Amino acid sequence: MADPKELDEVKEQFPFAQNKFDHDLYHDEDNTIQPIIRIKRTGVLNKTEKWKIYRDEELSLVLEGNKLTNKEKEFLRTMSGIVFLIELSKTGAKSFNFFKNELKKQLK
Numbered sequence: 001m002a003d004p005k006e007l008d009e010v011k012e013q014f015p016f017a018q019n020k021f022d023h024d025l026y027h028d029e030d031n032t033i034q035p036i037i038r039i040k041r042t043g044v045l046n047k048t049e050k051w052k053i054y055r056d057e058e059l060s061l062v063l064e065g066n067k068l069t070n071k072e073k074e075f076l077r078t079m080s081g082i083v084f085l086i087e088l089s090k091t092g093a094k095s096f097n098f099f100k101n102e103l104k105k106q107l108k
Contacts, residue, residue, distance in 0.1 A: 051065075072104075
């Protein structure tokens with residue numbers, strides 16, 4: 001266990017250090033808690049993929065790979081594709097058609 005004096009010294013050296021996770025999910029000035037959004041990509045045996053979007057531990061939407069083109073699937077496999085899905089999920093979009101149209105706009 002760390003010595004309390006050592007912890008105080010660290011706090012003096014870094015007075016504004018925060019846990020990034022806590023800082024990103026709670027905005028004190030607005031007094032609002034931000035939702036946790038997770039994206040999980042799963043591959044099934046018959047080579048179909050699914051992207052499951054969770055919002056606060058609740059399944060929000062499932063994007064099925066067999067309804068997407070190869071170019072769209074390749075994009076969603078990248079880090080920028082995951083960021084794209086998270087940004088759209090933050091807007092509260094919950095329909096497959098909305099995601100599909102926004103994905104087409106992104107790839108143009």
